Structures are given as structure tokens and as C-alpha cells.
Amino acid sequence: MTTFTALQAREQTTQGFEQVIVERDTAELPAGELLIRVRYSSLNYKDALSATGNRGVTREFPHTPGIDAAGVVEASSVAEFAVGDEVIVTGYDLGMNTAGGFAQYIRIPASWALKRPQGLNLREAMVLGTAGLTAALCVDKLEQAGVTPGDGPVLVTGATGGVGSVAVALLATLGYEVVAATGKAQQSDLLTRLGATRVIARSELQAGSERPLLKEQWAAAVDTVGGEILFNVVKALRYGGSVACCGLTAGTAFSGSVLPFILRGVNLLGVDSVELPLVVKASMWDRLSLQWKLDLEALVTEIGLAEVPQAISQILAGQIAGRVLVRVD
Template sequence: MSQFKALLVSAEGEAFVSRVVERDTAELPAGDVLIRVQYSSLNYKDALSASGNRGVTRNYPHTPGIDAAGVVAESAVGEFAVGDEVIVTGYDLGMNTSGGYGQYIRVPASWVIKRPAGLSLRESMLLGTAGLTAALCIDKLEQAGLTPAAGQVLVTGATGGVGSIAVALLTRLGYSVAASTGKAEQGEFLRQLGAQQIVPRSDLQDGADKAMLKERWGGAVDTVGGDILFNVVKSLRYGASVACCGLTAGIGFKASVMPFILRGVNLLGVDSVELPLVVKASMWDKLSVQWKLGNLDSLAEEVTLEQLPKAIEQILAGKLVGRVLVNLG
């Protein structure tokens, strides 16, 4: 048994309160691998869990954190040895299984991959689930035929975690990127990531009542959902695709079959949670070599567990830009 620090979210009356507490590894769920977590990151889903969203986390007290990178402390399986550096993202981590905002996690071996040689543990969590999701979106678009010659690629919610990494990755791969945001003051941040055009969010909100919009985009990564997503669908070029992975603007939209029939466009859903481990591992390998980004630190703010609740408030208020790396020491 070992004592460790963790962010614990507890229900107190109608409110949910986050505190850094001392826990014991004996309190962790059963699992094949005990991992000493060195880094985690902040995602919108973590903020929902930390604020008491029962659609994400059913039972409290709870330690959120859907990402973790660290070192194997105990292993009951042959695939992992004590001292191995590993990454865990998605599955039930941080949802209903004690997550990466604790210095230890215990999880099934089927959730764990070894750190790719081309990424440090710190770099892997600068990317985290957001980076994995952005890469999956781009990979799916390319499988559907996207190439730099197809035209400008739009990224919605571009200042967020997934959006900012998508802008950087697309630029790295030779695409011309248009970045959409409601934060006009962050234009320079997006240009530094490689965006060639800044599109105000309001431009993508007009026309929800129309069946079709003018062709604009050779492809798109949508991180926000809602009517903005279907406006993007309606403004794709003939045969183009949009990869959809987020819902901050809503889970519903006004839709028609017209763009699919008249322009042959594709709406591609992307999930990074229940994805088979072999697919996750192959994408992490790609992010560590062919798609490796050299400007990850420019995307991120680093915080301690004690500073994390303030960052959670910011992401829930829509004020966060880029990534938040959580250093668990």
C-alpha cells in the first residue's frame, strides 16, 4: 500500500467540491497494472466529471482524468514490467474508474500501451486524448480521400485542445487551414500554429435555415457540433468530408439530405474512447514519428493538482485556449 495525492470530487449538498487529498493505493479498483502517474491533461469531459455531470460519472467521490502517462509500479501480466513507461487514454479511465488526476491508477492491461520511442511521457500528455482525437479525425479524412490539393480545410473550435492540435497537425502535413473561433483575440495564437485564415464563429452560424450553402471547404474537422456542424456539411466542396468529434455547441442540428445527394459529401464520426487498443497504438506511433509536432509547448499551460480546479472553471466557461498539462510530480 502507498499513499498518494489525488484530486477528489465530492458531492456536498447540491454542489460538487474538488480537493487535493491523500489516498491509498488499496482504495483503487482491481486491475492488472498499477501505474505511477507523472502527467495527465485537461479535457472537456474531465471538467464535466469534476462538476458532477452524472452522464459522465455516476458515483462520487471520484477522481477524474481520462488521460495518464507514467511508469508501471506493479504488473500482474507479462506484457508489462515494473519500470515500463506507458500511456492510458479513454475507456473508463476518469469516468467511473479512478483517473489520471491521482498519482496512481490501477487499470486493466487492455487499456495500456507502451510509450512510443519518439515521444516522452510529457509530450504524450501535451497531446493527450485531444491530440489522439485530432489525429484520428485527420486520418479518417485522408482515408475518405482528403489531400492538400482538395482545398482549404476548416477547423472549428480551433482554440480548444482538439482544434489547436488539428490546426498544427494539418499545417505539418501541408494543408491550407482555416481556423474558426469565437475568440477573435486569439488570431495570432492560431496563426502561429499555422492557420492561414481566421473565420469568426458567427460566419458559421448563419444559414441554419437553408438547405445548401456556398461550397467553401475541401474538408473539415468539427469539434463543436450543433448547427455549426451542419452548416459546415452544407458548405463542403463536392465529394468532401467533415470529421465530427465534439458537442460544445450542442448535440442536435437542423439537417436535410440535400448536401449528401447533390454534393456527395460525407459526415464522419470519430471516437477515441472505445477504439480498439491496436488502433490507438498505431495512431500514437504516427504521432511520435511521421506526424510528430515540434511546437507542443507553445500549445500548453502546465499546472499542478492544486492549480487544476481553476483551469477546470476556465474550460467550463469557454475561456481556455490550447492544452493544459497536469504535472503530478
């Protein structure tokens, strides 16, 4: 048994939820084939929901959030992993109803872990995290649908968020003309540095919601926000265009006419990075470590566990841009 430090979300009787640093014992962790000493995690919107009591994400409290973790195997009961292996864990139930990466140790099923690709160190892997993996999956979906850099502008909504900012950087690196949409005009310079050729206000995507079709603008899009904005993006796709959908910060409701689909032949592509088969995740991580490797230091804010509660408040208030890397000391 080993004592370790963890962040824990706790329900208070009258004051909602709090996040506190606690000492735990590895004997308290759930069953699993791998015990991992976590070196880095990252803060995602889903982590903030879990940490503040959203029972659609986490059912029981107290709980340790953190849907991402990168670290070193300290104990293994399977032949596939040895003590000392460096591994990445993203998605599945980690940080949702299984104690997650905002802790010095996690214990998980071996089927959730993959060995760190040689082209990424543990820190780089968590700069990407679930957000980077999701962005890569979105770009891959668009390319599978036939989108190429010469087709025209590709829109990225929620462009200053974790997924959006990595998507902007990846698309630009691959030679696409990227238009970044954001509600944070003060971050326009950052998006330009990442490779966006144009930055537009989020409000531009909210106009015309009452119309069944909008002027054709986008060859493709990565949508991280959902809601009314997503359907306005669909209505403004060029003939045969595609949008990869992966987020819900603007809402889960999706309503509109079938006209964009039957008159312009557009495609709405769903992207999931949580329950994705591990072999597919591994292929994406390999690409992110080699031909799709990015320099994302301009996006990174690095914090320790003690600073996570403040960052949770900031991400829920829409005050964070880019990626928050959590150093687990």
C-alpha cells in the same frame, strides 16, 4: 499499500460539487493488472464535466477525474508489462467511472495501456493526450476519405480548443490550407503561428441555418463543436467533401436536410477515441511520435494538481486555449 495524493470531486449537500486534494491509499483503487505511478495527465472538457457532477460522464461520487495518464508501471500481474515500463493510458473508462489520472497512482486493466512510443517522452504524450489522439484520428479519417492537401481549404471549428488547436497544427504541418474558426478573436495570432492561413469568427458559421444548402467553401473539415455549426459546415462542403466530427460543445442536436448528401455527395465521418481498439490507438501514437510529430509548446499551459480546480472553471467558461498539461508530483 502506498499513500498518495489525488484530486477528488465531491458532491456537497447544497452547493453542488467541489474539487479537493485528498490523501488516498492504493488499496482503495479498483482491481486491475497494472498499478501505474502517474507522472503527467491533461485537462479535457470531459474531465471538467466529470469534476462538476455531470452524471452522463460519471455516475458515482466522490470520484477522481482524468481521462489521460502517462507514467511508470509499479506493479504488473501480466507478462506484457514489466515494472519500470513507461506507459500511456487514454480513454476507455479511465476518469469516467474508474479513478483517473488526476492522482499519483491509478490501477487499470492491462488492456487499457500501451507502451510509450520511443519518439515521445511522457510529458510530450500528455501534451497531446486524448485531444491530440482525437485530432490525429480526424485527420486520418479525412485522408482515408481521399482528402489531399491540394483539394482546397480545410476548416477546423473550435480551433483554440485542445482537439482543434492540435488539428490546426497537424494539418498545416502536412501541407493543408487551414482555415481556423473560433469565438476567441484574441487568439488569432496563436492560430496563425500554428499554421492557419486564415482565421474566421465562429459567427460566420452560424449564419444560414435556415437554408438547406450553403455556398461551397470547404474541401474538408474537422468539427469539434457539433450542433448547428456542424450542419452548416456540412452544407458548405465542396462536392465530395468530408467532415470529421468529434465534439459537442455547441450541442448534441443535429438536424437538417439530406440535400448536401444527395446533391453534393458529401461525407459525415464520426470519430471516437474512447473505445477505439488498442491496436488502432497504438498505430496513431506511433504516427504522432514519428512522421506526425509536432512541436506544441506554444499551446501548453502546465499546472499542478492544486491548480486543476481553477482550470476546470476556466475551461467550462471557455477561457482556455490550447492544451492544459497536469503535472502530477
